[in-house]
Structures are given as structure tokens and as C-alpha cells.
Amino acid sequence: MRELRESIIRLAQVPPEGLLFQGLIPARRLTRLADAVVGMGEGVEVDLRLKPNNDAYLLHGNVRGAVELECESCRTPFRCPLAATLNLSIDPNPEQDLYRDPTQKGEVWVIDHSDEQIEAPEGYFDLVEALEDEWLLELPISPRCAEACKGICPVCGTNRNEAECACSPAPRESPFDVLAQLKKDK
Ligand SMILES: [Zn+2]
Ligand SMILES: [Zn+2]
Numbered sequence: 001m002r003e004l005r006e007s008i009i010r011l012a013q014v015p016p017e018g019l020l021f022q023g024l025i026p027a028r029r030l031t032r033l034a035d036a037v038v039g040m041g042e043g044v045e046v047d048l049r050l051k052p053n054n055d056a057y058l059l060h061g062n063v064r065g066a067v068e069l070e071c072e073s074c075r076t077p078f079r080c081p082l083a084a085t086l087n088l089s090i091d092p093n094p095e096q097d098l099y100r101d102p103t104q105k106g107e108v109w110v111i112d113h114s115d116e117q118i119e120a121p122e123g124y125f126d127l128v129e130a131l132e133d134e135w136l137l138e139l140p141i142s143p144r145c146a147e148a149c150k151g152i153c154p155v156c157g158t159n160r161n162e163a164e165c166a167c168s169p170a171p172r173e174s175p176f177d178v179l180a181q182l183k184k185d186k
Helices: 031-036 129-136 175-186
Strands: 008-009 019-026 045-051 054-064 067-068 077-081 085-091 099-100 108-110 118-121 124-126
Touching: 019 129, 031 129, 045 085, 045 129, 054 129, 085 129, 124 129
Parallel strands: 085 118
Antiparallel strands: 008 124, 019 045, 045 054, 054 085, 067 077, 099 108
16 A cells, blocks of 8 residues: 655645545654554554535544554553544634634534544644544553453463463452342341
């Protein structure tokens, strides 16, 4: 897949039918994301359209890529796919609450700024920067290789997903015992 060239766009130059961003953003251009993960592969493929929408712009389309994260529980790297679809609005006038009707009929809309929105007060949109912001937000706070990851044995250090070890498991209180105790206390 060819590399995506142009990634900084002057919003005023986006034609009514929109602009396409198609290609590979190589890992070396995603340095902030690369710094936050264990591995990046060759990069992320994008197929996105940036389109004028009233006084703002919409970025919509598909993404194909994954990052490698380290499981918090077993310390093993695992692949974490990035969300496949992307929907963002870009606002060149973030301080403005009322928007013109593009059909010039004099109507105005009130835009809810609480929606996820990228501000572009200088009139420029940087695709790579916006995508990195988005993907950094998407990263899990506590990455886990699997819901049922068994983690590392605190005694011998064995990865319990790969092998059983002879250390006795920590005694665990059964929820039924707790319930029985509660009933008795009443
Ligand atoms: Zn794990
Ligand atoms: Zn053990």
C-alpha cells in the first residue's frame, strides 16, 4: 500500500465533495503513539474522507492497524487492534456557538460543543496529529492479553497462562461463605 503523503490540510481548500486520505501512515510518522506502546508493526492504513458539513468538517472512514501492548497481568506483549471506524468533527470556529445555514435561508444551529470535536482555529487540520490524539485516548488504561489472563505466579514467577506451577494458590474466600456469615450476623 502506498504511503499517505499530504497530511496537513488547509480546511478552506476542502472541496464540497470532500478530500480523500488513503494510504499507509508508517510507524515512523506516528512517534507519539509509538512511544506509548510496545510495538507498532509497519503502520496504520487509513481510508478516510474529510467533508465540509455546515460550518464544520467531518472526518469519517476506516482504519486498519494494531498496536502491541504489554499485558499488565502476565507481562506478555499482545496485539491490540485500533478501532476500525472513525468519526470525528473538526471545528474551525471553536469559540462560536451559532452556525450559518449553508443554504443561506437565515437559519442558525446551536452546536453542542460537548461532543467529541477537534478544534482547528488556525484553519489547518493535521490528520496525523488528530489520529494520534484519537488513538492515544483509545489505549486501555489497564491492558490485558485476555479477560481470563491468569497472570504471573507471585511465588515462582511462572506465567500461569503457559504452565501450571506447584505453588499453592492463595486461599480465596468463597462469596457463599461471606453470604452465610452475613446471614448469621443478622
Ligand atoms: Zn496476560
Ligand atoms: Zn508458582
